[in-house]
Amino acid sequence: MVEAIFQYEFLQNAFFTGVLIGIVAPLLGVFIVVRRLSLIADALSHVTLAGIAASLLLEKKLLGSFLFNPLYMGMAFSVAGSLFIEKLRSVYKHYQELAIPIILSSGIGLSVIFISMADGFNTDLFSYLFGSVSAVSRSDLWTVLFITLGVIVTICLLYKELFLLSFDEEHAVASGIKTKTVHFVFIVLVALVIAASMRIVGILLVSSLMTLPVAASIRIARGFKQTIVFSILFGELAVILGLIFAYYLDLAPGGTIVMLAVLILLLVILLKKWRRG
C-alpha cells in the first residue's frame, strides 16, 4: 500500500483523512465518554446523513451536476441537530436523554424521505453509510484537515474548562465558569467531527470510532491526559490497519476499522485480566 499511496491520489486522500480522523475522533471521544454523551454522537451522525441525502437530492433533481461537496450540507445539518439537542435538553429538564431519540429518529426520518425522493439508493450514498477508501476526494481531505486543526486548537485552549465541566459540572458552575458556552462549543466540535469522519468510517459507525478506543484506553490509563494519548494511539492503530486491510481485501473500511477497534478493546481487557490474575 505504501507504494500505492504514492501512485494513486485517492489512496493518499483516504490515508491522510483516516490519520486525521484517528486523532480527532478519539480526542473528542474521551470527553464524550466521561460525560456520558456517547449516544449524542449517534444521534448527530443520523442527522448528518439527512444532510448528505438532502445534498445528493438537490444535486440530482435541481442542479443536475456536482456543485458543492455534500459534506458541507452534512455538517450544517449536524451542527443544527446539535443545537436542537441542546434546546430539547433544556425543555425536558428531567428527561434529558429524551432529546437523543427525538433527534435520532428525526434524522433517520428525513434521510429516508430524501432518499426515496431521489429514487432510492445509489452507490454514492452507500459509501456515506459504510465508508469508502475510493470515495474520499481531495476537497474532503482539505475540509477534514481544516476541522482537525480547529478542533485541536479549541480543545487545547478550553482544556481546563472542559476537564472541570466533565469531572464536576456543579463545581464548574460554582467557580464561575461559563459552562453553557463551553458545552455549546464542544457540541459544535462533535457535530463537525462526525461529519468529517463519515467519509472513512461511514455514518452508521462514526460513533464507535469515538467510543471504542476510549473504552480500551480507560481500562489501563492513569489520569486524563494519558487516557487521551492512549485513545488516540488505539484509534490511529485501528484506522491505519483498517484502511490497509480494507484496501487489500476489498472490504468496506468502516466495518474493518471498527472491528479492529473492537479487537484492540478485547485485547486490552484480556491483557489487564491476565496481568491481575
Place this chain on the structure above:
Amino acid sequence: MMNEQEKVLKIENLSFRYEKENVLEDINLSVPKGAFLGLVGPNGSGKSTLLKCILGLLKPQSGKIYLFGTPVSQFKDWHRIGFVSQKANSFNTGFPATVYEVVASGLTSKIGLFRFLSKKDKQAVIDAIEAVGMQPFINRNIGELSGGQQQRVFIARAIVSQPDLLILDEPTVGVDVHHVQNFYNMLDELNRHLGITLILVTHDIGTITEKVTHVACLNKHLHFHGKAQEFAQLDSKELSQFYGHHLHVLSHNH
C-alpha cells in the same frame, strides 16, 4: 466601616422560603477573619439553603449577605472562596483523572480562559496536595482512593487557589470513622498555619466543639452564635432548647 472590612462573612436579617415554607428566618451571623466556625443543625434545619445563599446560588427574599464587605450579588472574587460539598462523595468514581489533575482543576477559574498552568501554579498544586497529606497518591487515579482520601483531594482542590475562606458542607459523610479525627486535625492545621477562615457545616456537634473557635446553631432560626468556649459551657437543657428533640441522637464521644 473598618470593622466591616475584617468580617469575612456578614449576614443581616436573612430570610428564605421555598414556595410557602419558611426555611430560614431572620438570620444574623458574622465570621471574623481567621475563625473556624462550626455551623451545626439537625437535618432539614436549613444549613444547605444558607450555604447556597452565601455562595450566591439562591437569592434570599429578604436580608443581606456580605462577602469580604461586598454584597454577594456584586461579589466577583469567587476564587477567594473554596467550597467542598457533601456531594463530592458521589462523583463518577470511574473518572480517569489523577489526584494531581483533580487538584489542578481547582485553578481553572483563577487562571482564566485560554491560559495554561504556569510553573508557579504547578507548584501550588503540589503544595495543596502536601497540605492535605496526599503526596504519596499524587499520580493515582481518584477512583482508586478511599472515601476519606477522596475528600482530602477535594479539599486540596478547594485550597489550591489559596482562598481566604473555605466552606465545607458535611465533609465527613462517607469518611471512615477512624479517620474522622485525623481529618479534623488536618482542618485545624489549615486554619492555624495557612490562616484560612473555615466554615464547617455539620449535624454532628460532638466531634467539632474542641476544634472550632466559633459555633452557630441553626434550626430555621439561629439559636446560638458565639465563641466555642461559651458554647461548651451551655448545659444540655439549653442545648436541647436550640435543638428541639434532635439532641439525644447526637454523639458526644470524643
